[in-house]
Amino acid sequence: MSSHVSSIREPLVFGNKTYHNITEDLVAPTEKTPGKLWIAMFILAVGVLAMGVYAVTYTIYYGIGAWNLNRTIGWGWDITNFVWWIGIGHAGTLISAILLLFRQRWRTGVNRAAEAMTIFAVICAAMFPLIHVGRAWDVFFFFPYPNTRGPLWPNFVSPLLWDVFAISTYFTISVLFWYTGLVPDFATIRDRAKGFRKKLYSALSFGWKGSAKNWQRFESVSLVLAGLATPLVLSVHTIVSFDFATSVIPGWHTTIFPPYFVAGAVFSGFAMVLTLMLITRKILHLEEYITVNHIESMNKVILVTGSIVGVAYITELAIAWYSGYVYEQFAFLNRAKGIYWWSYFGMMFNNVVIPQLFWSKKIRTSVAWTFFLSILINVGMWFERFVIISTSIARDYLPSAWSYYIPTGIEIMIYLGTFGLFFTLFLGFTRVAPVVAIAEVKSILKDYGDQYLDKTQENI
Amino acid sequence: MKTKKNILFGLYDDEQDLLKAVKESNKRGLKIMDVYSPFPIHGLDPLLGLKESRLHIAGFIFGTIGALTGFLFMSWIFKIDWPNVFGGKPFWPIPAFIPVTFELTVLFSGVGMVITYFIINGLSMKSETEVLHDRISDDKFCLAYDVTGDASANAGALESFLKETGASLVETKEMSDL
Numbered sequence: 001m002s003s004h005v006s007s008i009r010e011p012l013v014f015g016n017k018t019y020h021n022i023t024e025d026l027v028a029p030t031e032k033t034p035g036k037l038w039i040a041m042f043i044l045a046v047g048v049l050a051m052g053v054y055a056v057t058y059t060i061y062y063g064i065g066a067w068n069l070n071r072t073i074g075w076g077w078d079i080t081n082f083v084w085w086i087g088i089g090h091a092g093t094l095i096s097a098i099l100l101l102f103r104q105r106w107r108t109g110v111n112r113a114a115e116a117m118t119i120f121a122v123i124c125a126a127m128f129p130l131i132h133v134g135r136a137w138d139v140f141f142f143f144p145y146p147n148t149r150g151p152l153w154p155n156f157v158s159p160l161l162w163d164v165f166a167i168s169t170y171f172t173i174s175v176l177f178w179y180t181g182l183v184p185d186f187a188t189i190r191d192r193a194k195g196f197r198k199k200l201y202s203a204l205s206f207g208w209k210g211s212a213k214n215w216q217r218f219e220s221v222s223l224v225l226a227g228l229a230t231p232l233v234l235s236v237h238t239i240v241s242f243d244f245a246t247s248v249i250p251g252w253h254t255t256i257f258p259p260y261f262v263a264g265a266v267f268s269g270f271a272m273v274l275t276l277m278l279i280t281r282k283i284l285h286l287e288e289y290i291t292v293n294h295i296e297s298m299n300k301v302i303l304v305t306g307s308i309v310g311v312a313y314i315t316e317l318a319i320a321w322y323s324g325y326v327y328e329q330f331a332f333l334n335r336a337k338g339i340y341w342w343s344y345f346g347m348m349f350n351n352v353v354i355p356q357l358f359w360s361k362k363i364r365t366s367v368a369w370t371f372f373l374s375i376l377i378n379v380g381m382w383f384e385r386f387v388i389i390s391t392s393i394a395r396d397y398l399p400s401a402w403s404y405y406i407p408t409g410i411e412i413m414i415y416l417g418t419f420g421l422f423f424t425l426f427l428g429f430t431r432v433a434p435v436v437a438i439a440e441v442k443s444i445l446k447d448y449g450d451q452y453l454d455k456t457q458e459n460i
Numbered sequence: 461m462k463t464k465k466n467i468l469f470g471l472y473d474d475e476q477d478l479l480k481a482v483k484e485s486n487k488r489g490l491k492i493m494d495v496y497s498p499f500p501i502h503g504l505d506p507l508l509g510l511k512e513s514r515l516h517i518a519g520f521i522f523g524t525i526g527a528l529t530g531f532l533f534m535s536w537i538f539k540i541d542w543p544n545v546f547g548g549k550p551f552w553p554i555p556a557f558i559p560v561t562f563e564l565t566v567l568f569s570g571v572g573m574v575i576t577y578f579i580i581n582g583l584s585m586k587s588e589t590e591v592l593h594d595r596i597s598d599d600k601f602c603l604a605y606d607v608t609g610d611a612s613a614n615a616g617a618l619e620s621f622l623k624e625t626g627a628s629l630v631e632t633k634e635m636s637d638l
Contacts, residue, residue, distance in 0.1 A: 019498065019599030144533070150542065156534045157546055157556035165563040173570045180574060183583070184597070188498065191594040199587040206583035210597055212508050214581050215500035220513035221577045225570060228519070232566045239559055442599075443499040 012106055012448035015288040019442050022289075026434045026441070027189055029284045034431060037283055045423035052417010055410045056131055064134045066410045072403035073393050077411045078132045080385045081418065084268070085125035086167070086240055087261075087381060090233055091269025092118025093174055096181075097229035100222065105448060106297045108440040109290050112185075112433075113280060114273045115178040120425040121272070122171045124418040129163075131414070159242035166239040173232060177225045183208050184218070185438045237265040244388065251331035251392030254319070260312035267305035267351070268381035270298050274374040276426065278367060280435055289436045292365050299364040302377065306355025309384075313352060331392060339404060340391040343383045350380020464636045467493065468618050469592050469604040470627030475501045478601040481625035482507045485603070490618065496592060496602040515580075519573040526568025530561040590635055600629075607632065 015021070034042070059066045069076050092114040099107040130139050142164045144153050154161050186205035193201050208214065241261035244252040274295065281290040320332040335344045354376050363369045395402050407415075429435075446452055472478040475497065485492055486507060495504060505512075534557050538544070543551045578584070596602045603622065607615045615632070622630045 023498075023598045144537075153537045153542060155544075155546060156538070156560055157549065157553050159559075162559040162563075165560045169563040169567040172567060176570055176574045180577070184499075187589075188597040190589060191591060191597045202587055202589045203585045205589065206578065207586055207589045208583060208597075209589075209591065210496045210498060212495045212497070212501075212504055213510060215497065216505055216510055217513045217515055217577055217581055219500055220515045221573060224516045224519045224573060228523075228566050228570050231562075235559070235562060242559075439499040 009448070009453060010293045011450040011453045012109055012291060012293055013289060013441060013445055014291055014450045016451045017288070017445065017449060019445065022442055022445065023188055023192075023438060025286075026289070026436050026438045027192060029430055030189055030432060030434065031192075035283070038427065038430075041283070041423065042427045045420050045427055047420070048416055049420030049424050051413050052420050055413035055417055056127070058410055059131055059414065060136050064132070066408065068405055068408050068411065070403055070405065072396055072401050073390055073405040075389050075393065076405050077386075077407045077415060078128045080382065080389050081415050082125050082128035082132075083240060083385045083389070084382050085121045085128075085418065087237065087265035087268045087385075088272040088378075089118045089121035089125060089170075089174075089269065090237060090262075090265035091273045092116070092121075093170075093177070093229050093233040094266055094269065095273070096177060097226040097233065100226040101230060104297075105444050106294050108437055108444050109294045110273065110277055110298070110436075111440070112178075112181065112437040113277060113435050115174060115181070116426060116429050116433075116435075117273060117276055118174050118269075119171065119178060120422050120429075122167065122174065123425070124422050126167060126171070127418065127421075159239060159246050162239045163243060166236045170232060170236045173225070173229055177222075177229060180218070180221060180225065181437060181440075182433055184210060185434045188438050189434070234262055237261045249392055249396075250325075250327045251335070251388065254316060256312060256315060256319070260309070260316075263305045263308035263312065264351075264381060264384060267302060267309055267355070268378060270302050270305070271374040271377035271381070274298055274302075274370055275378065278371045278374070280430065284430060284435060286436060289441060292367070295367065295370055296361075296364050299358045299370060302355055302374075303358040303364075306351060306358075306377070310352040310355075313348065331395070334395050335387055335391050338391065338395065340387065340394065343387050343391065346383035347380055347387050350376045351384060354380065463608075464634050465606055465608045466612065466632055467592060467604050467635050468607045468615055468622075468632045469602050469630070470622030470625075471593060471595065471600040471602050471629040472626060473600065473628055475601050477626045478603060479503060479507070481603055481622070481627070484625055485621070488621070490605065490614075490621065493604045493606040496596045496604065498597050498599060498601075501601070515573060515577060518576045519569045522572025522576075523565045523569030525572075527561055527565040529568065530564035531557055534560060592633055592635070593629075593631070603627070 013022075017025075067076065067078070069078075092111075095107050095114040096111040099111075130136050133139055142154060142161070144156075145151075154164075183205055186201050187208035187210065190198060190201035190205050238258040238261065241257035245254060245257040247253055277290055278295075281287055317332055320328045323329070335341075354373055357369075357373060358364045363373070390405055394405060470481075472481065478495065478497070479501065482492065482495065482504065492508060495501075495508060497504075535552060539552055545551075546553075549556075591597070592602055592604060593600060605611075605614075605618050607618065619630055
């Protein structure tokens with residue numbers, strides 16, 4: 001097998017696996033009683049979620065006054081968190097769709113979990129506009145449906161409405177893509193299960209048989225969905241950036257925003273995938289499927305997108321200077337030297353300096369370093385959104401209206417609560433569905449298994 | 461009640477063995493009912509005479525419907541149903557319709573295509589699924605022949621053919637849903 005294979009091709013499946021081993025290993029977490037670590041994490045996640053539920057309930061009952069937003073700063077942690085979560089939600093589709101189109105085989109080890117992460121992150125993100133409108137029970141007014149108020153239609157030329165369409169479409173397509181891929185794997189679980197689980201997985205797998213025609217259509221639908229999802233994923237964060245770029249606020253109305261936001265979204269999304277996958281491979285013992293080679297590939301994507309983000313920051317500054325427009329210049333100087341200088345520092349350091357460390361192969365292939373740096377990048381990207389959103393409006397047109405904003409306890413609890421929601425969903429997912437796409441890993445085994453490449457592992 | 465079929469099938473341990481068997485079967489002019497496998501086998505479709513899937517055409521048609529729905533709906537609202545001035549812009553701001561039109565194109569295309577995919581594959585939620593063998597979704601590659609009624613005369617020859625080509629297990633099973 002290895003005669004026609006490039007000698008620099010690195011294995012993606014270690015441990016001399018057979019097809020049956022792969023099934024056994026990857027189905028195991030759904031069949032066994034969870035380990036102590038899983039239970040502890042689940043209890044913690046549900047606890048944090050409960051706190052979030054309390055904070056959201058309080059906000060809906062009491063109103064937006066429960067937050068520290070004021071007339072000058074109308075968008076604070078809520079929209080920052082929204083953009084942050086949406087950004088994280090971009091990596092899953094990027095891994096499953098764009099890397100499928102580019103024929104990057106390492107996607108098979110991480111795509112399933114990354115897609116799940118996308119879906120859960122979008123759920124967390126969607127919650128923020130929902131509660132930010134103040135009257136969450138009227139939130140269906142967003143959608144154009146025949147109503148008794150005229151009918152009164154939403155404003156289709158507003159970027160905020162484009163967001164509604166972009167995010168709901170993105171969520172729907174991500175769920176379909178994810179589930180279509182899960183169907184054959186649910187069939188694998190079904191054929192091993194007994195009793196109630198057999199019935200459950202029979203329903204979940206929609207009676208998948210795996211005939212030649214089934215698989216042909218499966219590949220066709222995956223490819224076309226990937227083709228659709230690729231421009232979609234770029235459009236979603238472009239439209240999110242329009243929320244700012246089409247406004248008249250200095251610091252917001254910049255034409256560089258769409259590519260800059262998309263690169264930032266991929267950057268933060270991959271950082272979150274890494275954080276999550278490093279935890280998952282540890283808890284579920286998947287070191288042979290999510291290998292250092294996967295981690296290194298993702299770190300390379302982080303390096304590229306991180307550098308794009310860095311260039312974008314510097315371009316923004318250069319354009320502000322070159323424009324000769326004092327208000328624009330003030331907005332950017334104020335970011336670096338004003339009251340929120342610490343958030344600007346957090347953004348610059350974590351997003352521009354930190355990813356450059358990945359030029360070193362030693363750091364790129366170190367699990368401990370990657371975990372640590374991926375968390376710093378997540379923090380940095382949160383700061384980026386905060387810098388763009390809140391610091392730009394904190395110093396607006398009239399100095400008498402200038403203001404400062406720090407979140408209330410309720411706002412912090414809501415943000416933490418979304419982590420509870422995210423991890424509750426993700427941990428639940430690891431018990432119900434295989435975290436690594438079984439069929440896809442089997443399909444690359446003969447090209448990327450260590451025994452076929454004559455490279456038995458020393459570095460997993 | 462569907463008519464029952466008798467299926468004779470052999471399980472292979474490796475997809476290469478199966479491919480060889482399929483080629484051999486074609487050479488001898490045996491009529492294969494279907495091949496079942498735990499993952500897609502490349503190079504199998506032409507051997508079985510399967511034409512390329514036309515799902516992408518369905519995707520294109522649904523996408524077109526989505527684009528037209530989005531664009532015409534917004535145009536109707538802004539030109540006819542409720543013309544409104546937003547920031548002194550024209551009543552029919554076509555460039556501003558692009559994002560929503562695009563999203564609806566993708567939405568209709570994706571949803572329509574996945575629904576089509578489930579329907580033509582005969583996938584539906586049911587609490588019991590009849591499969592030829594439990595290991596087909598795990599690590600076995602299955603070559604199946606229909607030996608119902610008159611075709612049962614061939615069963616003996618097929619059975620020895622499957623064994624000859626390296627099937628590790630050969631069985632006949634009565635199926636009502638295949």
